[in-house]
Amino acid sequence: MWALLDAENIGRTGLVHGKIPNFHGADQAAQLLSQHPGWIAAQIVKANPDKAQAEVRRAAVEAGKLLYMAVPKIATEDPFYLIDPQKLSTAPEIASSGKLAAQHAPRTHPERMRPLDVIVCGSVAVNPNGVRIGKGAGYSDIEMALLAQAGLVTDATLVVTTVHSLQVTDEPIPESEHDVSVDLIVTPEEVIPCPPRRRPSGIHWESLTEDKVSAIPILQALREGGRRT
Numbered sequence: 259m260w261a262l263l264d265a266e267n268i269g270r271t272g273l274v275h276g277k278i279p280n281f282h283g284a285d286q287a288a289q290l291l292s293q294h295p296g297w298i299a300a301q302i303v304k305a306n307p308d309k310a311q312a313e314v315r316r317a318a319v320e321a322g323k324l325l326y327m328a329v330p331k332i333a334t335e336d337p338f339y340l341i342d343p344q345k346l347s348t349a350p351e352i353a354s355s356g357k358l359a360a361q362h363a364p365r366t367h368p369e370r371m372r373p374l375d376v377i378v379c380g381s382v383a384v385n386p387n388g389v390r391i392g393k394g395a396g397y398s399d400i401e402m403a404l405l406a407q408a409g410l411v412t413d414a415t416l417v418v419t420t421v422h423s424l425q426v427t428d429e430p431i432p433e434s435e436h437d438v439s440v441d442l443i444v445t446p447e448e449v450i451p452c453p454p455r456r457r458p459s460g461i462h463w464e465s466l467t468e469d470k471v472s473a474i475p476i477l478q479a480l481r482e483g484g485r486r487t
Contacts, residue, residue: 260276270284302374304338305377320343324340341353369408381440400461415457
């Protein structure tokens with residue numbers, strides 16, 4: 259998929275290989291999402307920190323929605339930034355920037371978060387069944403598992419990915435029990451609803467390698483807490 263996307267020059271800032279593509283039309287996709295009834299009704303949004311979803315995050319803050327954004331690579335025990343439009347001391351696009359949020363937004367733990375109305379994730383590819391693939395590191399799935407384990411993801415939570423139309427494929431995408439599927443695919447041109455989806459129940463420890471757990475502080479803490487109980 260990356261080879262195709264680079265051949266078609268969809269990246270706004272150069273080649274996209276190895277990345278969540280920052281695609282031409284990302285702002286139009288964000289605008290189209292902002293017109294969806296589920297987004298309009300949402301008060302609490304969680305989004306990934308990639309550049310492709312920067313306009314989605316900015317739109318959330320400008321619309322007065324409480325925004326949670328994942329700390330890149332889930333690298334702290336409080337792995338989400340809390341961006342509250344009522345408490346901003348800087349412009350929404352700065353506060354919700356993947357690179358600048360650390361300077362302007364406090365970090366928080368799932369136990370202190372509010373239930374989520376909308377979850378936005380980036381993708382490398384997605385099919386009309388809602389099955390997506392990311393960069394391969396599994397961070398989106400781990401984030402979702404953490405949120406589900408904390409009771410923040412319900413059947414009413416809308417899971418969305420914004421992508422370039424070339425990232426939507428009819429090819430089957432392998433999936434496992436812990437993978438997250440989406441309810442809506444939003445491209446610059448259209449909104450594609452997906453069939454009823456699977457929701458994660460929590461963390462599937464058996465699917466995580468020791469290296470992965472060791473690299474993510476909140477997983478270490480949760481596992482140690484489980485061992486003590």
